[in-house]
C-alpha cells in the first residue's frame with residue numbers, strides 16, 4: 660500500500676502526530692505536527708475510535724461532533740474444550756472440525772446484551788490507550804490453537820444510560836463527550852480494581868452473577884495477570900444487573916456455558932466509537948468544515964477492519980472525483 664501511495668506521488672510520514680490545526684473561513688488551512696505544518700487541499704480524518712485527544716480537539720474548536728451509542732461490558736473466557744463439547748455434541752476431532760465459536764444475544768429489561776468479537780482458541784489482550792485505564796480485547800492466532808475461547812459480552816449504552824450514571828459529575832445531558840466520559844470512568848475503575856500496571860480485575864462466572872468474590876481464579880490467557888475482585892463494584896449498576904441476569908440465560912441456550920470454570924474480566928469497552936463526527940451523505944464532508952472528511956471507525960462509519968477499509972476507499976474515491984472537478 661505504501662509503495663502504491665509513493666508511486667502515485669504521495670508521501671508517508673511515520674511518527675508524525677497531528678496535534679492541532681488552523682481554521683480559516685470554514686476550512687482547515689493546515690495541520691500542526693511536532694515536525695511542522697502539513698498543508699493539503701483536503702483532510703481525511705481517520706484516527707480510530709481511541710483517539711480521544713482528537714475528539715477533544717474538535718470539541719475545543721467548536722467543530723460539531725455527537726455522542727454515539729456504543730456497548731460496554733466484560734470479556735468472558737471458557738476452556739476451548741468445553742465450548743467444543745457444547746457446540747459439537749460429540750468428541751472433538753481437530754483434523755475434522757475447527758475450534759467451535761458461538762454467538763449469543765439476550766434481551767434483559769429492555770436492554771440488549773450480546774456476544775462481540777468471539778475468539779476461538781484465542782487470547783484476551785490488554786488494549787488500553789492511556790495510563791491509569793484497563794481495557795481488554797480479544798484475538799485469535801491463525802491456527803486458533805490456544806486452549807481458551809473468549810468473547811466480549813456487552814450491553815448497549817445510550818445517552819440516557821450514560822447521563823443517569825454521570826449526572827452527579829455536572830456533565831450536561833447533551834455533551835458530545837458524554838459517552839466517552841462514561842467509557843473512561845469504567846476503564847479507570849477497572850484499573851483501580853486491578854491494582855495497577857495492566858493487571859485486570861476478574862471473577863469466576865457464577866461468582867460474578869451471585870456477587871461472590873472468587874477465592875481463586877482459573878488459568879487463563881491474559882498475560883499481564885488478573886486480580887480477583889467483585890466486578891459489581893467496577894461496572895455501572897445497570898450494566899452489572901443486565902449481565903448477571905443474562906449469563907444464566909446464555910447457560911440455557913448453551914448447556915454448560917454458565918459455569919465457574921469460566922472467568923469474567925473487566926472491562927470490554929472499545930466495541931465501537933462513543934463519538935460520531937457528522938458528514939454530508941453524498942460529498943462526505945463535515946457540515947461546518949468544507950475540506951474535512953471524517954472517515955472510518957472513529958468517526959462512526961465502520962465497526963471492524965473490513966468496514967473501516969471500505970469506508971476509507973469510499974472517502975478516497977469521492978474525494979478524488981471532487982478534486983478532479
Ligand SMILES: Cc1cc2nc3c(=O)[nH]c(=O)nc-3n(C[C@H](O)[C@H](O)[C@H](O)COP(=O)(O)OP(=O)(O)OC[C@H]3O[C@@H](n4cnc5c(N)ncnc54)[C@H](O)[C@@H]3O)c2cc1C
Nearest residue numbers: 676677705706707710796798955956957962963964965967
Ligand atoms: C486487539 C484487537 C483485535 C481486533 N480484532 C478485530 C477482528 O478480528 N476483526 C475486525 O474486524 N476488527 C478487529 N478489531 C477492530 C479493528 O482493529 C478496527 O475496527 C479497525 O482497525 C478500525 O480502522 P480505522 O482505520 O477506522 O482506525 P484504526 O485502525 O484505529 O487507525 C487509526 C490510525 O490513526 C492514527 N492516529 C490516531 N491519532 C492520530 C493523530 N493525532 N495523528 C496522526 N495519526 C493518528 C492511529 O495511530 C492509527 O494508526 C480489533 C481491534 C483490536 C484492538
